[in-house]
Each structure stands twice: as C-alpha cells, then as structure tokens.
Amino acid sequence: MNEQADDWGILSQLPGNPLMWVLILSEMLVFGALFVAFAVMRLLHPAMFLAGQASLDVALGGLNTLVLVTSGYLAARAVQVRTVAGSRASLPWLGGAMTLGACFLAIKASEYADKAAHGLGIETNGFYTLFYLMTGFHALHVVMGIIVLGIVGWKNSVENLETGAAFWHMVDLIWLILFPLVYLLR
Amino acid sequence: MKYESQKVALYYIAGALGLFVAQILFGLVIGTIVVVPNFLSELLPFNIARMIHTNALIVWLLMGFFGSAYYLIPEEAETELYSPKLAIIQFWLFLFGAAAAVVGYLFHIHEGREFLEQPLWIKLVIVVVALMFLFNVSMTVLKGRKTAITNVLLLGLWGIAVFFLFSLYNPSNLILDKVFWWWVVHLWVEGVWELVMASILAFLMIKLTGIDREVVEKWLYVIIGLALFSGILGTGHHYYWIGLPAYWQWIGSVFSTLEVAPFFAMVVFTFMMVWKGGRSHANKAALLWSLGCSVFAFFGAGVWGFLHTLAPVNYITHGTQVTAAHGHLAFYGAYVMINIAMFTYAMPNLLKREPYNQILNMWGFWITSSGVTFMTFALTFAGVVQSHLQRVLGMGFMEVQEQLGLFYWMRLGAGVVTFVGVVLIVWSLVVPGRAKAAARAAIQPAE
Numbered sequence: 001m002n003e004q005a006d007d008w009g010i011l012s013q014l015p016g017n018p019l020m021w022v023l024i025l026s027e028m029l030v031f032g033a034l035f036v037a038f039a040v041m042r043l044l045h046p047a048m049f050l051a052g053q054a055s056l057d058v059a060l061g062g063l064n065t066l067v068l069v070t071s072g073y074l075a076a077r078a079v080q081v082r083t084v085a086g087s088r089a090s091l092p093w094l095g096g097a098m099t100l101g102a103c104f105l106a107i108k109a110s111e112y113a114d115k116a117a118h119g120l121g122i123e124t125n126g127f128y129t130l131f132y133l134m135t136g137f138h139a140l141h142v143v144m145g146i147i148v149l150g151i152v153g154w155k156n157s158v159e160n161l162e163t164g165a166a167f168w169h170m171v172d173l174i175w176l177i178l179f180p181l182v183y184l185l186r
Numbered sequence: 187m188k189y190e191s192q193k194v195a196l197y198y199i200a201g202a203l204g205l206f207v208a209q210i211l212f213g214l215v216i217g218t219i220v221v222v223p224n225f226l227s228e229l230l231p232f233n234i235a236r237m238i239h240t241n242a243l244i245v246w247l248l249m250g251f252f253g254s255a256y257y258l259i260p261e262e263a264e265t266e267l268y269s270p271k272l273a274i275i276q277f278w279l280f281l282f283g284a285a286a287a288v289v290g291y292l293f294h295i296h297e298g299r300e301f302l303e304q305p306l307w308i309k310l311v312i313v314v315v316a317l318m319f320l321f322n323v324s325m326t327v328l329k330g331r332k333t334a335i336t337n338v339l340l341l342g343l344w345g346i347a348v349f350f351l352f353s354l355y356n357p358s359n360l361i362l363d364k365v366f367w368w369w370v371v372h373l374w375v376e377g378v379w380e381l382v383m384a385s386i387l388a389f390l391m392i393k394l395t396g397i398d399r400e401v402v403e404k405w406l407y408v409i410i411g412l413a414l415f416s417g418i419l420g421t422g423h424h425y426y427w428i429g430l431p432a433y434w435q436w437i438g439s440v441f442s443t444l445e446v447a448p449f450f451a452m453v454v455f456t457f458m459m460v461w462k463g464g465r466s467h468a469n470k471a472a473l474l475w476s477l478g479c480s481v482f483a484f485f486g487a488g489v490w491g492f493l494h495t496l497a498p499v500n501y502i503t504h505g506t507q508v509t510a511a512h513g514h515l516a517f518y519g520a521y522v523m524i525n526i527a528m529f530t531y532a533m534p535n536l537l538k539r540e541p542y543n544q545i546l547n548m549w550g551f552w553i554t555s556s557g558v559t560f561m562t563f564a565l566t567f568a569g570v571v572q573s574h575l576q577r578v579l580g581m582g583f584m585e586v587q588e589q590l591g592l593f594y595w596m597r598l599g600a601g602v603v604t605f606v607g608v609v610l611i612v613w614s615l616v617v618p619g620r621a622k623a624a625a626r627a628a629i630q631p632a633e
Contacts, residue, residue, distance in 0.1 A: 008404065022408050026415050026444065033440045122433055129433045 016163035024170045027141070031174050034137070035181055038130050045126060052127030053186065055120065057111055061183040064107050065175065068142075071100035072172040075149065075165045079158070087156035094153040094161075097168065101146045108139050131182060138174055145171045187535040189260040191267035196536050197277040198253025199529050203612050205246035205284070206522075210605050212239040217598040221591065230292075237291050237303050243517065244301065245284045248346070250525035251382050252280075252319055255339060257532045258389050259323050263330025268322050276318040283311040299363075301371060302353045309353055316347040334403040335392075338410055339385040345378030361429040368424045375521070376420055376445060376487075380413040383483070383524045387452060390476045390531055395463025405455045409448050416444035423495050427504060435497035442495045449488035449520075452480040469534065469541040471548050471614075475527035478551060482519025482558075490515050490562070502577045507590070508569030515562040518555075526551075526611060533615050547614035554607030561600035568593035 011018035042049040078093035115121075115128075122132040145168045152164030187193075215235045218225045226235075260267050267273060287304045290296060296303040304312070320343060327336045352369040388406045392399055422438025456477050467473060490512040494503040503509070534541045568590045575586045 018404075019407055019411065022411055023415070026412065026447070029444060030440055033443065034436070037436065037440070123431055129436065133433055133436055 014166070016159060016166045020163045020166055024166060027170060027174070031134075031137070031178070034130070034134050035177060038134065038181060041126055041130060048125055049127050050186065052125070052131065053183065055115075055118070056131075056183050057114070058183050060107055060111050061179050064104050065179050067100050067104045067107065068172050068175050071097045071104070072169055074100065075168045079161045079165050082156065082161050083158055090156065090161060091153060094149055098146050098149050098153075101142050101149070101168075104142055105139060108135065108142075134178055134182060138171070138178060141171045141174070187257075187261070187532075187538075188264075189266050191270040191273075192257050192260050192532075193536060194267065194270045194273040194277070195253040195257035195532060197274060198249050198256060199533065199536075199615075201277065201281055202246040202249040202253060202525065203529070203615065205242045205249065207608060207612060209239055209242035209246060210601070210608050212236075212242060214598070214601050214605060215239075217594070217601045220594045221598055234291050234294065234296075237296060238288055240301055241284075241287060241291075241303065245280075247517075247521045247525060249277075249280065250529070251343070251346075252276075254382075254386050254525065254528040254532070255319075255323050255343060257528070257536070258339065258386065259326050259336060260330075262333050262336045262389065263327050265326060265330035268325035268329070272318055272322050276315055276322070279311065279318070280315045283308050283315065286311075297356075299356065299367065302367070306354075309350075312350065313347075313354075316350065320344060320347055333399070334406055335385045335388050338381050338388075338406055341410075342378045342381030342385065345381065346374060349373045349378060364428040365425070365430070368421055372421045372424055373418070375516075376417040376442075377414065379521060380417065380448060381410050383479075383520055384409045384413065384448075384452065386524050386528055387456065387476060387479065390472065390527055391456060391459040391463075393531065394465070394467045394469065394473045394476065395459045396465030396467075397459045397463040401462075402459065405451070405459075409451045409455065412444070412451055413448040416441050416447060420445045423497075423500070426497050426500055439496045443492060445495075446484075446488040446492055449480070449484040453484045456480040469531055469544070471541065471544040471551070472527055472531035474548055474551055475523055475530050478555060479519065479523035479527050482515065482523055482555065484519070486512065486515030486517070486519035486562070490566075493566075503569060503573045506569040506572045506576070507565045507593070508573065511562045511565035511569055514558060514565065518558045529615055537618075539618060543614040543617070543619035546610055546619070550607050550609075550611035550614055552607075553610060554604055557600045557602075557604030557607055561597050561604065564593045564596040564600060568597075 008018040011021050014021050074093050074097040078090040078097065081093055082090035120128055122129055122136075148164045148167050152160040212235050215226065215230065216232055216239055219227075219232045219235065256267060256273055283304075287308050290305060290308075291303065295305060297305060302309075323343065324340060327340060349370055352366045355366055357363050357366070384406055388402045391397060392402050418441075419437055420442035422434045423442035425434035425438055457480075460473065460477065494500050494508050494512065530547055533539075571593070572586055572590060575581045575589060576583060
C-alpha cells in the first residue's frame, strides 16, 4: 500500500516533495505563456518594443542576474552541507541565499522607482504592461522564495531543503530566460 | 451507510431533486418565451422566470452539497453527525428562505443584481443556514477522523460561505460592484466549488473502485492545487471590459487558460482509478455518473470555457450565446453530475435498497446528457453566428436575434429532452424498482 502511495510516477525521481514539482510545472506554464506573449507582441509592435527595451537598464538587470545565480548557488550548497554536516551547518548558506534574494528585490525596486520617476507605468503601453507583469510576477516569486527558504531553514530536513531549493532554482531559471528575452534581445 | 445520522442527507437530496425539476421547468418556460415572446407575458415575465431558473439551480446544487456532506462526513470521520436535529432545522430554514425568495420574485420583489437577486433578509437567512451547517460538519470532523477528503471538503464549504459574504457588499460604483460580484460568482464555481467537487469525486472513487486512500489523496492534492493556482487569478477573465486596467487581460487570459488543467486532471484521475481499482461495485450507475462528471466538466468548464476566455476572442464573443453554451454544459458537467453521482451512490444505502433502478437511472444519464449536449451545440452555433453578425458585421442586436430563431427552437427541443431525462433520474432515485425487488425476493433463499 505504502509503495503505491509513494509512487508519484516520474515525479518520484525528482528531489524534494513531488507536489512542489507540480507547482513548478504550473509556474513554468504561466511564465512560458507570458514569454510567448512577449515574443508575439514584439513581432506585432517592433517599434514600441525597441523603444521600450532601450529604456531598460541592462547593467542593473545584469547585476541582478549575478545576484540571483549566486543566491541559487548558496541554496544548492545549503542542501549539500545539510546532507553531510547536519542542519546547523546549512543555515549560513540559506541565510546567504535569502540575503541575496533581498538584494535582488532592492535592485529591482530601484529600477521600478527610476521607471516611475520617468512616468513609465504598467499602463503606459503594451510593452510596459508586459514588462511590469513579467518582472513583477517574478519579483513576487522572489518574495515567496525567501519565505519558503525561511520555512525550510526552520523545519530543516533534507527533503524540505531540497523542496525549498527546487522552488528557488525555478525562480532563478525563470529570470535566466526573462532577462535576455526582455532586456537583451533586439 | 454506517451511521444513523447520515440519514439527514435524505432531506437535502429530496429538496434538491424537487428544486432540480423546478429549475428545468422554468428553463423550459424561458426557452419558450425566447421563441414565443408573448408566452405568459402578463403572468411571468422573462426576467422573473430566468431568476427562478438560475436561483433554483444554485440552491439545489448547494442543497445537494449539504446533503452530500452530511452523508460523506460521518462516514469519513467515522463518527455520528454532531447534531442531526440542527441539520434538519437547517434544511427547513434553507427551504423556507428559497421558497420565500421565489414567492417574492413572483411579486417582483428582488434586488436586481444578477444571480444575487435575493432580498437582503433572505441573504442573511442564507448566512445563518451556512453557519449552522459549518458548525455541524466542522464539529463532526473535529471529534472524528480527519482525512484529506474531509479537509478539502471543509475548505471548500467554508470558502463557499466566506465568499458569499461579498454578496452583502453592493457598492454604488458600478465597477467595484462587478469586481466583488465576481468574488461570489467566479470564486464559487471556478474556485471553492471545485474543491467540493474534487473531494466528493475522491470519496466516490474510494467507495466505487476500492482504490487505496493514499493514492486518491495524492490526486486530490494535485487537483485542488491546480484548481486554486489557476482559478483565483483566473478571475481576471471577468475583468477585461468592466473598467479595470488592461493588464487584467493578460492575467485573465493566462491563468484562466490553465483552468482546463484541474478538469483534465479529474478525467485522468477517475479513469485511472477505475482502471487500476479492480473492484466491481454493484452500483454501476453511480460509477457512470462519476466518470461522466469528470468528462462533461472537462468539456463544459474546461474546453467550452477556454473557447472564449482569451481576451482578443472574448472581445468578440462577450455576452453572446457562446457564454450561455458554456454556462449550461459547465454547470451540468461539473456540479449537476457530481450531485447526481453522489445521490445515485447514497440513495440505495440510505433507503436500504440494493442499487435499484440502475438501468432507468442510466437511461436518465444518457438522455439528459444528450439533451444538454445538443443544447450546448445549438447555443454555440447561435453564439458564433451572433458574434459574427453583431460584432464583426455590426448588425443591430434585435436584427441578429431574428437570425438565431432556428437555434433557439433547437435549444427548446433539447430542453424538452433534458426534462424527460431529469424525470427519469428523479424517478429512478425516488421510486423503488418493483419488478427487480420482486425478482430478487423470489431468488432469495428462505431464512
């Protein structure tokens, strides 16, 4: 009976809780749909999107990419350390990952503040609607991710850490597609 | 049936079936008015009859949920209901509120807000009814076994009550009015009702297929996870053209497209369970309704919903007969069928009859399903023609309506077929199968 209960099909082979992977797949679908939407809108309105992209701060976006990737590395180290050296040893790594997550948000906030100062809001045009929606949804997931990392740091089992890290890597991965698509691709 | 107090479900099932028949009768009335405009015009105007059609539907589905919960929860929690007496008082109070609303409607007393037309005092009665119910079932679960099914069911039922509270808030700003109106209407049928549906379906799968509880629970968590993930922000698909910012068009389009996922998962779930379960339960009709429920919900809510959920499509189809097509098939597939599945499973146990009149019940299934399916297609075609003539070619509303006459006649015909099917369903559930009972008595050995 238990053997059957633990059988989640291919999800069983993935680290962490299988339900987290259901969430991750759902998130991928949502962001995937938004990426397709962005690409299609860009084809339909090339001038508007070029102008919009030119107004974005590539350096800050690039910095945020480094911050988030490093944070992902720290989360991965937390899981690794937890398996060999116990729960206490993983906490500094998790704390580092969360701190860098907060840095990402701070940089994002300064970027938004700059846009707002130039009068560029979510309703300015189709480009900014998608820009704010995609980066905003992503930033919301960074917030959630920090909370998730906090929870698994508190309830510090290997499975929980793997579950939290999986979510954090998804946040990472989405940014790695979002950044070049929205900021770089011309 | 293992617990005496489960019998209070009988009140609710009987009430639900009565209102089901009334709902369909009033559906026939308004279907007739559409094609014969002066039909009953002095006595029962279209808007009043439509109110009764839609309100009766909602009330009987809720009554069915209450009855299903009163049957399911003692069995899952493995304890008698906290207070059967309170459940019976709650039933009569609910029925009184519903009857008072209908009588009021006939005298043109209503608040006019679509689906929430009940006068304020009746809304407050409904809140009291909900509190009595939630107190009763929650106390039962608290003193008994807690399972994933009872947890999800309670979450859904509490959600129904909480979101109903937004019906009491009616801001004068028309945009805010609509925003919160959808918090009742959408977050019910595309949110918390799905939790109720999934948990009842999970219960039926355990009972009918003999599959392990642990397996069913995994599916249940995935299904409700998908339902809430897609359904809550899916509310955005109602925010396209009511005066809210345009970014809702993106949010609504993306998330409501994913609302297909939980319904698809329910189809895979039910068929996998039957395939892997291996138990051949005597109540074949209940299994037919359970499988039919997931399939029809997938098409009605999922596919027909997706058909017009993307903002650029909805720009053309909004408020046409496409919406009516979706509404009919979705309500039938998801919530009518889950209720009838539960009634079909529970009634033989409650009345201590063997699964009875199964053949008649299954005829009811096929005839009703055919009727609703044909109606859905008629309305879909009507909606496509209407969208094109009205929104693309720019013809006037009434001019277009004249072009749709044939479809409306077909819808009425489909409604008559549906009514015949409903009578068979109700008959098969209420009236004992005499010939069969006699035959069984004859072959039973004397003891």
